[in-house]
Amino acid sequence: xxxYLTLSALAVLFLFPLVWSGYASLEEPSNYLEMAQFGEGLGxxxxxxxxxxxxxxxxxxxxxxxxxxGFARFDFPGKNLLFLATLAILMVPYATILIPLYVxxxxxxxxxxxxxxxxxxxxxxxxxxLFMMRNAFEAxxxxxxxxxxVDGCGTFRAxxxxxxxxVRPALITVGLFAxxxxxxxxxxPLILLNDGASFTLPVAVVSMTQQxxxxxxxGMLQAGVMVMAFPCLILFIVLQRHYVRGFMSxxxxx
Amino acid sequence: xxxxxxRSGRRPAHSAPPARWRSRKVQGxxxxxxxxxxxxxxxxxxxxxxVWMSLNRWPLLGQATFNAPENYTKIADNPLFVDAVFFTLxxxxxxxxxxxxxxxxxxxxxxxxxxxxxxxxxxxxLPGAVGFAAAGLLFYGMLNNDxxxxxxxxxxxxxxxxxxxxxGTPNMALFSTITxxxxxFAGFNMLILLTGLQxxxxxxYEAARSDGANxxxxxxxxxxxxxxxTLALMLILSVTGxxxxxxxxxxxxxxxxDNSTVSMVMVIYREAFFRFxxxxxxxxxxxxxxxxxxxxxxxxxRLR
Numbered sequence: 421x422x423x424y425l426t427l428s429a430l431a432v433l434f435l436f437p438l439v440w441s442g443y444a445s446l447e448e449p450s451n452y453l454e455m456a457q458f459g460e461g462l463g464x465x466x467x468x469x470x471x472x473x474x475x476x477x478x479x480x481x482x483x484x485x486x487x488x489x490g491f492a493r494f495d496f497p498g499k500n501l502l503f504l505a506t507l508a509i510l511m512v513p514y515a516t517i518l519i520p521l522y523v524x525x526x527x528x529x530x531x532x533x534x535x536x537x538x539x540x541x542x543x544x545x546x547x548x549x550l551f552m553m554r555n556a557f558e559a560x561x562x563x564x565x566x567x568x569x570v571d572g573c574g575t576f577r578a579x580x581x582x583x584x585x586x587v588r589p590a591l592i593t594v595g596l597f598a599x600x601x602x603x604x605x606x607x608x609p610l611i612l613l614n615d616g617a618s619f620t621l622p623v624a625v626v627s628m629t630q631q632x633x634x635x636x637x638x639g640m641l642q643a644g645v646m647v648m649a650f651p652c653l654i655l656f657i658v659l660q661r662h663y664v665r666g667f668m669s670x671x672x673x674x
Numbered sequence: 675x676x677x678x679x680x681r682s683g684r685r686p687a688h689s690a691p692p693a694r695w696r697s698r699k700v701q702g703x704x705x706x707x708x709x710x711x712x713x714x715x716x717x718x719x720x721x722x723x724x725v726w727m728s729l730n731r732w733p734l735l736g737q738a739t740f741n742a743p744e745n746y747t748k749i750a751d752n753p754l755f756v757d758a759v760f761f762t763l764x765x766x767x768x769x770x771x772x773x774x775x776x777x778x779x780x781x782x783x784x785x786x787x788x789x790x791x792x793x794x795x796x797x798x799x800l801p802g803a804v805g806f807a808a809a810g811l812l813f814y815g816m817l818n819n820d821x822x823x824x825x826x827x828x829x830x831x832x833x834x835x836x837x838x839x840x841x842g843t844p845n846m847a848l849f850s851t852i853t854x855x856x857x858x859f860a861g862f863n864m865l866i867l868l869t870g871l872q873x874x875x876x877x878x879y880e881a882a883r884s885d886g887a888n889x890x891x892x893x894x895x896x897x898x899x900x901x902x903x904t905l906a907l908m909l910i911l912s913v914t915g916x917x918x919x920x921x922x923x924x925x926x927x928x929x930x931x932d933n934s935t936v937s938m939v940m941v942i943y944r945e946a947f948f949r950f951x952x953x954x955x956x957x958x959x960x961x962x963x964x965x966x967x968x969x970x971x972x973x974x975x976r977l978r
Contacts, residue, residue, distance in 0.1 A: 423783060424790070426783065427783055427784070427794045430780070430783075430794075430798070431793075431794055431797040431798070434797050434798050434800065434801060434857065434860075434861070435797055435800065437801070437812055437813070437816055437857065438800065438801070438804070438812075440816060440823055441812045441815070441816070444815065444821075482708070483708040483709055483712060484709075486705045486706075486708055486709070487705060487706050487708065487709035489705050490701075490702050490703075490704075490705025490706040490709075491705075491706065493702075494698060494699070494701060494702025494705065494706075495698070495699065495702060496699045496700075496702035496703045496706065497699065497703075499702070499706070502706060502709065502710055502713065505713050505717070505718065506709060506713050508717075509713070509717050511967055511970060512717075512721065512963060512967070513914070513917075513918050513962065513963060513966050514918065515918050515920060515939045515942065515959075515962075516724065516942075516959040516960070516962050516963040516966075517717070517720045517721060517724055517959070517963075519724065519727070519942070519946050519952060519955050519956055519959060520719075520720035520721075520723035520724040520727060520956065520959075521716065521720045523723060523727065523732075523952065524715075524716075524719060524720050524723055528715075539712070539716060540716060542712060542716075543712050543713070543716040543717055546709065546712060546713065550709060575701055600803060603805065604804070604805025604806065604807070604808070605805070606805065606806060606807035606921045606924075606925070607920055607921060610924075611943070611947075622805055622807035622808065623807075625807070625808075625811060626807050626810075626811065626924075626925050629811065629814065629925075630928065638815045638818055638820075638821040638822075639821075641811055641814070641815055642811075642812070642815050644808075644811065645808045645811050645812045645815070648804075648805055648807070648808040649803075649804045649805070649808050649812075652803040652804060652805065653800060653803055653804070655803075656799075656800065656803035657796065657800075660796060660799075664865065667865050667866070667869060668869055
């Protein structure tokens with residue numbers, strides 16, 4: 421019983437900030453209206469964030485599903501080298517390659533572009549995603565694919581028609597991680613986007629606190645926090661089984 | 675191995691024509707091609723570029739000129755960076771110890787599958803779903819002396835007489851930031867430890883108890899040693915994450931007061947985008963990269 425008392429007290433401590441932020445933002449509902457008109461407008465920033473997250477999730481799923489299938493079921497020259505190179509992304513600290521990425525995206529015409537930012541997010545997600553997808557395809561019985569091939573399907577048709585459905589749980593896990601990471605990331609968009617109209621929510625709302633010369637409207641700020649946090653909280657609560665599964669398979673990234 | 679499908683499906687193994695072999699290889703490459711392009715263009719290329727940039731005077735706008743090894747020799751003259759190294763190490767040490775302790779405590783509290791435990795696990799993890807920038811802004815408001823609820827609460831409980839300078843002094847700014855980090859990451863680390871705790875077979879606990887071991891003995895003689903690989907993983911993640919700290923300081927303290935909370939990555943950012951010296955920032959990046967890869971290798975060897 422005393423364990424439940426301790427747990428409850430701790431849960432109150434952990435949940436209090438979220439509850440307070442929600443309450444502070446709603447104390448004056450006009451906070452949300454003011455927030456909506458700040459800068460280029462909350463609509464623009466939210467749209468940017470949604471676009472980046474959708475492109476990141478879609479890109480990560482396509483690249484890692486194709487790659488995972490290739491790595492699980494085919495042999496080709498350079499296979500091990502490419503797999504190691506992908507895993508090496510985990511060893512290299514995120515922050516140390518953002519500046520060359522900024523320069524590089526300039527060379528290929530993707531500086532200050534939401535597409536460029538999404539591609540960078542796909543790259544950072546790739547070690548975890550490829551690892552998950554390769555394991556998922558390897559865990560499928562070979563008979564599943566064999567049957568399709570005997571029926572005269574090419575491997576690609578077997579892949580899209582049958583195998584992709586069979587690895588759906590892994591796709592959801594990979595998609596959830598990609599969404600949380602791209603929606604929440606602050607550092608990459610801070611560096612790679614330099615025009616207010618292309619800012620994502622975290623960069624836009626943080627820049628609000630650092631640009632105001634007068635008093636910061638803290639209620640409005642908490643409205644911004646809620647707009648950023650709400651989709652993540654809901655998605656996590658609905659899909660937490662998949663999140664924990666991703667953890668258990670040993671692939672971790674903060 | 676991968677040829678078994680074609681083999682068993684159609685023809686005897688040894689008569690598989692070379693064309694099929696090749697097509698299987700080509701197909702494998704086609705599936706892996708998007709991965710190869712992303713890894714090549716967005717990972718390998720910037721890795722090479724960061725080294726090249728570090729050997730050049732590389733202004734934000736304008737022509738780059740070779741100036742090696744000036745960017746590296748200038749690092750020692752950068753007082754902000756030297757201070758940042760010490761500050762970041764101090765922050766990493768305190769954060770890792772406190773975060774590990776809190777996460778281990780939480781994991782032990784929620785390790786048994788009892789009714790209602792799922793709710794507590796979710797409650798502790800939930801801050802982890804919130805972005806670091808959002809979490810920083812949340813604390814920024816919550817600890818504000820005029821707007822936030824914490825000062826009035828402490829005062830009404832009689833703990834303090836006047837509002838506390840949460841980010842107004844170097845020590846308080848560090849303390850507040852670490853509190854924010856623990857709130858945001860304790861649940862995440864708890865999940866890591868839970869996977870380790872659940873891998874310990876129950877028979878081991880039963881054997882220990884039947885030998886008359888008390889709770890403390892079970893914890894120190896069984897749980898901790900068997901949890902070692904998981905603890906090691908958590909330590910590595912916490913140390914690496916803390917050494918690369920940026921968001922929390924940029925959003926929450928903005929490096930202040932008086933540059934007392936400037937982390938190493940923050941110096942790299944300022945060097946590049948405030949002093950427009952991308953070459954110098956690249957040199958700092960290379961140093962940090964080499965140090966972290968070295969440290970990671972060392973930690974993995976020692977801890978595993």
